[in-house]
Each structure stands twice: as C-alpha cells, then as structure tokens.
Amino acid sequence: MSSTPTETTPAPPRGLDRDQVAARVARDLLDGYTVNLGVGIPLAVPRFIPEDVEVVLHAENGVLGLGPHPGEGHEDPDLTDAGKKPVSLRPGAAIVDSAMSFAVIRGGHLDVTILGALQVSAAGDLANWYVPGRNPAVGGAMDLVAGTPQVWICMEHVDRKGVPKLVRECTFPLTGARVVTRVYTDLAVFHVEDGGLVLVECAPGVSPETVRRHTEAEYTERLAG
Amino acid sequence: MSSTPTETTPAPPRGLDRDQVAARVARDLLDGYTVNLGVGIPLAVPRFIPEDVEVVLHAENGVLGLGPHPGEGHEDPDLTDAGKKPVSLRPGAAIVDSAMSFAVIRGGHLDVTILGALQVSAAGDLANWYVPGRNPAVGGAMDLVAGTPQVWICMEHVDRKGVPKLVRECTFPLTGARVVTRVYTDLAVFHVEDGGLVLVECAPGVSPETVRRHTEAEYTERLAG
C-alpha cells in the first residue's frame, strides 16, 4: 500500500514538463502514420514531429490531414477540429462525414490515438471520460479506444494531490477495458505487453525507484542498458 | 382446381401486349417518384411516362437519375445501368457507391420498384430470382422487395404453357414474403390489400371471367363502375 494516497504521500516528483512529454511521444511517431489526438498534452505533439516524418492528423468531425491554426483573420468557420478550433488543411487532406470518420476509427485504420487519462490500470484499462458527479460527456473516446490498434496515453504520472494515476484497478468509469498499449508520463514510459505494464524508460534524472514510489499498479521492468 | 394446369388448360388469352402493359404501369407513376426498374417489361416503362411527370430512375449500381441510351458513339464505359447497358444522366443526377445505393433501397427511400416475376402468391409473396436447376443469381432483387414501400409486378398473366403465375402459394423459391403491392398483367391489375389480392381493373376487352379462369390465386374484386 506504499503508493496509496495517505497523509505521507510524497511530494509530486519533478520530471518532464508537458511540452517535453509531447516531444517524447512525437519521437515514436513513424513516417506515414495516421494519428488522432486528444485534447491536453496530445495536442502539443505535432509541434515536435520531425520535418522528415509525415503524419496525417485525423479529427473525429471528419478531417483527415489537419494542419495548424490558419492564422488570425484566416479562420474558416466551416473548418474546425474536433475541439471546434479553426484549423487549416495539409495538401492531400480529405473531408468525410461523421459515419465515415468513425468507420476510419472503429475499423482500425488509424495507426495511433494519443489521449489523456484520469487513470490507467495495470491491465491497460483506461478511464478518461467521466468523473462521477460532474457533467457526463463521451465524444469519440470510446470509439477511439475500441478501434485503434495503438492507444498511447499522455498524462501526469500523479494527480495534483500526488495520487498515482497508474492504478491496480480503475476507480473512475472505464472508457475501455484492456485498450491501452503505451503510457507516457512526466516520469516514465510504459508499454502494455501480454496484459501487463512494462516500464521501458525513465525520464532523464528520474530513478526507477522514484517511478515505483509514485505508481500504484504493478509492473515489470525492461529498461535499456 | 379449375385453374391448375391440365391437358385442358385454356389457350393463352389475348390482352395487352408488353408495351401496353408498360404504358399502363407508367400511368400510375406520380410526379416526383423515385423508381427502380427491373429487366423485361419494366425497362419499357420510361418511354410511356407523360412529359409533365418527372420521375427519378434509380439503378442498383449507384445511379440516381438515369437517362436513355446516349446514342451510338456516345457511350461512356464508366456509365451504365444495372444491366450494364450504356445510359445517360438526367439533369440533377447523383452517383453513389453500392452501399449508399442499397441504403436508398433498403431504407425505403425509393417510392416504387417495378419488377418482373415468375410467380406472385395470393398473399403477395414474390418469386422472381431463381428457377431450381438453373444458374442461381439474385442481384438486388431481395433488397428491392425488402426495402421499397411499393413493389409493382409487371408480368404475363400466364406462362408460355398457359400456367397461371398468380398462384395460391409460390412453388419457386421466394424473393420475399408478402412484399408485392400491385400486379400489372396483360389481362388485369391487382392490388394487394390487407394481405390479399384485389382485382381492380381488367384490360380492355378482357372479362372478369377470363381473368378468373387464368388465375390460380384467390382474390376479391373491386372493379370500377
């Protein structure tokens, strides 16, 4: 129970900042990937994608080939992302209706979806849509995790009270069971393999012990060299 | 059993010819209808649609707004009807893929489908896709009868041996059960109401007795004045 929140919960550790987490994720995107980005840290990822890696960004409202904000005064009210923010289009973009947009998602045609999370369990369960007592809304989250082969989570390793978000079992309502394939936090990178978490990388300056102290979920380690 | 085929089956009666049946059906098409036509007599119907009645013709391969053959030398190999014959497009035509084409059909968005038949039963069952022992092929027939609110059958009243095609129960495999709404033959017009055939019209010069003699199915009569 050492990692359960108590009066003696350790102070939140200092690892990567949000941009650094986004940059870390961006390094793993391969040329040619089609990717859907959730709000939060994931939206910062495109800024860090190398020039020689071409990624197609997908938005639930039917855009394949999202570009950046078109610049003040050039907004097109008929062209937004799923967060309803103005966007531009990359060359070779395609617009589809919502049924086709989710055919892309559910049919497994995206390569990766990068999402935020409230909690990720040891088995790769994800909770990221609803905090009981608040206003329920789901959007495309359940479709994304049900359909996408690779579900990468970007999140703070612990919440603002220092409570671990990598947990034994999710206490928040699930978005999907056993759907997460990777977790990127300010402290570490985990892969989900054979239904269990594997610590594969610690952030610079963060020790495996620090990671363990702030993680409730069980996991194995396979750190490089 | 008077209408069962026997050695004394009466000679085929003389009623409307095929073009006249087509013309009779055409009279019942209303301005604004969207219509799918089967091969055979139905394909002759458009020639008889009055000038002031605008009908949208639908083909299973995804054409809404079929026009006539474009004329020798003007055929477009990328533009055919469901019989793979060259067609033209009417102003305001739309081309869709096969899934959308059958969404139109199955979703009940056509007004009428006009089809040929092997047999129609007293309850409005239809057999028109397969003669056992021959080569089975179904095309869009089962979708058309399952989805279209009005299924109009155009056929000879009896087959070439004089055997009635309006039967108690279909002996050929069904295309759909209780799907037919009207039957137009060389001898008469029937509506299907409350699950039963109603004779509403005899062809000019054809008596109700002649119709009865060549019909195996039971039916009621509601002939105009």
Next chain:
Amino acid sequence: MIDKFRQDLHGHLDAVPDGATVAVGGFGASGRPDALLNALCDLGKTELHLYVNNVGEDFKGVGRLLREGRLRRLTASFPILPEFYEEYFAGRVEFELVPQGTLAERMRAGGAGIAAFYTPSGAGTMLSDGEFALSYRDGHPHTRVEPKETRDFDGRPHVLERGIRADVALVKGHRGDRKGNIRFRRSARNFNPLAGMCGRLTFVEVEEIVDVDVLDPDDIHLPGVFVDHVVMTAEAVPATAHIVRTVPADPRDTTIPTAEEMR
C-alpha cells in the same frame, strides 16, 4: 416537375408534431441548421426528442430549444452546454449518452434500413451496462438507460445498437438544387448527411441554391432522394463558430482533473 425549394418554411415545418423525434446535423455551431431550429422553436414545437451530437456552446440552435423548454429527451455524445446538465440533473430533460461514432452509425443505419448492428464501442462500460441515468428526480437517478445486449465476435465484446429513424431531420448544407441534391463544405459536413438519411421528413437549409446542372453527379454528398424540402437561409455562419466555451472546473476540489484531461 420536381422542385423541392420552399418559400414557406413554417408551413411545411408545422407538419412536425409535438413529441416528434428530430435528427439534427452539425458539430457545435459548425454545420448547425440554425434557421430550421429557430423555425421549430418559433412554431412552438415541444416535447421533442433530439438526436444531435452536441447542444453547442450557446443558446442558439439546440441551445435555444433547451432554454425554451422544448426538449423531452436528448441523445448526444457531448452536450457541452452547462445549462443542459442543469436541466438534466433537475429532472426536466432525459439524457441518452452515446459514443459519437455510435450516434453517427445509428443515424446511417436507420437511414439505410439496417435495424441494428454490433459495435465494440462502449462495450464493458457504463454506457452499455445499464448504469447510466436516463433521468433524474429529486437529485437522484430516477430511470436508467436499458442495458445493451452484448455479444462476442472474433473474441471481443460488441454491443447491439439500434438504427435511428427520426420523424424529421434538420440539415445544414452549403449548396442545393431543386431535386434536393446537397453538397456540404469542409468539416461542416459532419453529421449532416447522416441526419438527412435517417429522417422520414428531411429539411435542408442551404447557403446557395443552384441550377440543376451545376453540381457534378459524382460529387453529391446527400442525394435528393433523401431530401423533402430545401430552404435558403441568408443567415451568415455564426461568428461564434470557433469560440470554445469549456465546462469550468469545480474550484472546491483540486483532485478533479481539468477539462483537458477528460475526453
């Protein structure tokens, strides 16, 4: 001659009865059929069950129907508007929350004559297990959304979802011709063609009406066969189209994640 252009929108829309099911296109203000929604409101229609992805961020369109108390039930994936939740928790409107892709597919299925389908989205969650509160009374859940049938295909659980056939569909298009063929512009397309497919009676408001030979037959997004009435709206695209209004975090509990972390 087929001519689906209408001058008298109110006259035609008045055919919608109170208590009707209404499928609505749009994604927030993007592609939202404001003229049609306003007309529905002006006509005093009430007790409506709306199928729409979100209420939006303001009191236009669906938000106006909500504020004027016209809604009996909302089926949506992401309502957004805080005042909607106030009505829901106060027991004045029912709420069926569905995954966004399921909502889109249900509209398409209903329009395509597909009675029901199996999707993996939402399997094993409170949106399929009967836990979600359809309505509140006295501050507590009163009725629940029915549990969804679940069945394994290829070793994974899928839930059975029904196609939606709505009494009326409200659609916002860019261009339309007299036969009812519609094109949309950019991401304003979203739910609009699907809402249009699933309506027993489909109204489309367009920014431009064009001659019947203008639109290329290869490029019709919603064929006229799905459309009953086309009206032209001179109303400009709302200026709020790209203004995002997020649900404010509860300042009393700092363990509650920010809206950003939730999706």
Next chain:
Amino acid sequence: MIDKFRQDLHGHLDAVPDGATVAVGGFGASGRPDALLNALCDLGKTELHLYVNNVGEDFKGVGRLLREGRLRRLTASFPILPEFYEEYFAGRVEFELVPQGTLAERMRAGGAGIAAFYTPSGAGTMLSDGEFALSYRDGHPHTRVEPKETRDFDGRPHVLERGIRADVALVKGHRGDRKGNIRFRRSARNFNPLAGMCGRLTFVEVEEIVDVDVLDPDDIHLPGVFVDHVVMTAEAVPATAHIVRTVPADPRDTTIPTAEEMR
C-alpha cells in the same frame, strides 16, 4: 514522406498468400481492376476466396482467375459467366450467393469495424434458411451455406450478416494522389470504395495520378487512410464494357422463363 505510388506492383502484390480472401471492386467490367487481377493471376496466386459482385461476362479479370482455376470460393450476388456455374456444379469452386445490398453492406461494415448487422434482405428465403448449396459433389449439393440467425425488429424478420474483412482489396479508381486519396468516375464507383475499406491491404489501380493538391478535400471518394498501394494502369477501359451477355435459356423446356423475367 508519404508516397503510396508503386512501380513494382508484382513485388508488393506477392505479399498476398495463397488461400487469401480478396475483396474486388467493379460491377461487371465497369470499374473492374483488371490490371490488379491480372497481376494476381500472373503471380500464380491460387485457392483464393473472392468477394465480388459478379464474375463478369468474359475471361478477363475475375473470369481469368476462374478459368485458370485460382478460385476456392466466390461470394457474389450475380456471377453471370456460365462457365462459373459449370465449375460450381462440378464441385471445383464453392459459391456463397448473397443479396447485392448485403454484399455491399458487409464490405462497408467490415471496413467500419461493425462486426455484424441485421438486414431485412433475404429474410425468409433460401439464401438465409440454410438451403443454398455452398458446394456440389457428384452432381448433388454437398455442403450448405449455414442458416442465418433471424430476429424480428419492428415486427419484421431480419437476418444477421457479418462484416467482411478481406486479406487484400483490389480497387479500380479514376484518379489518385500520393497519399492514396482516390476518386472514381460515374458508375464505375460501385463496389470499389467498399472493397477498399474492407481490405487489410488495399491496392488501387488508377487511370491518372495527380499531384497532392489537385483533388478537392471535399470530393475524395476513398480517403488515403484506407489505401496502401497505388499503381497506374495505362490499360484502356475494356471495349466490352457495355456488351451484355445473357444466360441462354434452356431450349428444352419452354415453361422456363426468359432471363428477362428473372431478377
């Protein structure tokens, strides 16, 4: 950089294993991917299970695969070619006959992650009750297509149909760009986008390749996300495209209706 244009078609298509399931676009010769089908044949691929609306009326395309004995099973709505039936009745190829709209919807469903759906098409017929012969032996039905689950919705029987996910899809497009975005022309579209959606590996042959900024994003019929490889074929549209070859009536029995009466 994303570049899906391929010079070495054979090299890429050779990844298709014998025994593969293959979804094929086209409606007869209209929109039939002849170059891809020929390459599959040239590579000696065999024991294939094809999902395609019809074999066609000649020995090109699917007809060539048939004549060269490459087919293990055909799933189709309207095979047409008499020689196909000879092979079927001789027990050399299996035949799953499906309503045309069901075939289209099954391809779309498989591509869209919909495991199965309920359709009224074919309910109460020998295509759903387990009567239809999947294969023949010694001139008699040997195996039957499995009966389909039937269930009432809204008082009408519907059959449960599975989505199709094919190992490979062969598609004929009109124009394509390096990202794999495809447009089709006129009714040559037909099954092509659906086949393209349901392939785990999707090949598209196009008549024209275009720069990535040529196609309007609003008018892409098959987005590149579904497409793996694009090849250009200089092959002209077959001259037989509009030649109809009908099944000859059996002259021995005059009670057999003409092909015209059957559909």
